[in-house]
Structure formats: structure tokens, C-alpha cells
Amino acid sequence: MSISSEKKRHFRSLGHNLKPVVMVAGKGLSDSVVEEAQRALHDHELIKVKxxxxxREAKKAAIDELVKETKCELIQTIxxxxxxxxxxKEAKPNLSNVKSF
Structure with missing residues (x-):
């Protein structure tokens, strides 16, 4: 799955006002954290994860693993x-103003 740079830019602007809905802490990426991220992605499509x-290397590895496990697209890290x-397609996210690209 590849997202155009224009669409990524739009998602970054939408993500600016989002609060993190999933947190990965000291114990790392557990099965329950992956499941919660999958549920949140299913419900909202675009989420922030703290x-x-x-x-840095541990954080990057955890982000890469989460993206792989949930089969999602990384838009941005800050x-x-x-x-x-x-x-x-079945979600009712707050992305109703997303342009078709």
C-alpha cells in the first residue's frame, strides 16, 4: 500500500489535532497493544500512537513492528x-473531508 505525498500531507494536517489513542510503554509491543491498535485503526483509520x-533505535524498532503487525501505513513520526x-471502507472516521486522490 502506497499513499501519495498529497494524501500524506492531508493526513498530517488532520493528525495535528488528534490525541494519542494507544501507548507503547516500557514492556514494548505486546499482543494486547497490537490488538488495541488494530481496533482503533478499524474504528478511526487515522490514529496517533505514543x-x-x-x-531511538528501540522506538524505531517498535514503530516498524507495529506497522508490520497491523499492516498499516506510517504517515509521520515526531x-x-x-x-x-x-x-x-466500513469505518466511520472523522475523515469525512478527505479528498479522493
Missing amino acids: FAVGD GNIALIYKEN
């Missing part, structure tokens, strides 16, 4: 926050 795990997206 990572409070060790150093500090300890990752903005991820997964399309769901």
Missing part, C-alpha cells in the same frame, strides 16, 4: 508520537 520505550493510517 511510544515511551528506551532510545518525537515519541507516530501517526499511522489504515484504510477501512
Whole structure:
């Protein structure tokens, strides 16, 4: 799945006002965290995830693993926050103003 740069830019602007709905803490990426991220992506399509795990390499590894496990697209990372997206035709997200690309 590849998202155009124009669509990513739009998602970044939408994500600016979002609060993190999933948090990955010291114990890392557990099955329950992955399940919660999948549920949130199913419900909202675009979510923020906060990572409070060790150093940069540990954070990057956890982000990469979450993206792989949930089969989503990484839109942006800033500090300890990752903005991820997964399309769901059945979802009723707050993305009603998303343009068709």
C-alpha cells in the first residue's frame, strides 16, 4: 500500500489535532497493544500512537513492528508520537473531508 505525498500531507494536517489513542510503554509491543491498535485503526483509520520505550533505535524498532503487525501505513513520526493510517471502507472516521486522490 502506497499513499501519495498529497494524501500524506492531508493526513498530517488532520493528525495535528488528534490525541494519542494507544501507548507503547516500557514492556514494548505486546499482543494486547497490537490488538488495541488494530481496533482503533478499524474504528478511526487515522490514529496517533505514543511510544515511551528506551532510545531511538528501540522506538524505531517498535514503530516498524507495529506497522508490520497491523499492516498499516506510517504517515509521520515526531518525537515519541507516530501517526499511522489504515484504510477501512466500513469505518466511520472523522475523515469525512478527505479528498479522493
